[in-house]
Amino acid sequence: MLKFAHFNFNVLNLEKSLSFYKEALGLTPVRTKDAEDGSFTLVYLGDQTTDFTLELTWLKDRTEAYNLGECEFHLAFETDDYEGFHKRHKEMGCIVFENEAMGIYFITDPDGYWIEIVPSK
Structure with a gap:
């Protein structure tokens, strides 16, 4: 058997990212690992x-933005509260494309x- 475990995003400001994911999507930390040498979290x-x-x-010492290429990849979330999330994201100013x-x-x-963001079927 094989199943998905996780997907990774590298971030420049961990606290800012944690705040965004909590506010925008309700995601919360379930596990944390710090490098023994303190170089990453x-x-x-x-x-x-x-x-x-x-x-x-x-990555503790990383200061330059990550090159995301043409952003031809993405993570998707399905929700049964599409309108509620759309309103929240519009207020946050983080919507970049609507179809x-x-x-x-x-x-x-x-x-x-x-x-x-995809509505539940």
Whole structure:
């Protein structure tokens, strides 16, 4: 058997990212690992519904933004409160693209990663 475990985003400011993911998506830390030499911290965020986690990697000495290429990848979330999340994200100013014909939209996190919001079927 094989199943998804986690997905990783590298972040420049761990506290800012933790705050964003809590406010925007309700994700909270479920596990943390600090490097023995103090060079990095891993924080795994969960949705309190599934076992899947988003791993945020903070490299202590990293100061330059990550090159995300053309952002041709994204993480997607499904919600039964599409309108509520859309309103929240609009107020936060983090919506970067909407496809009304498909009924989806995308937000970005503090590091520029794209996150798709999809209504439950």
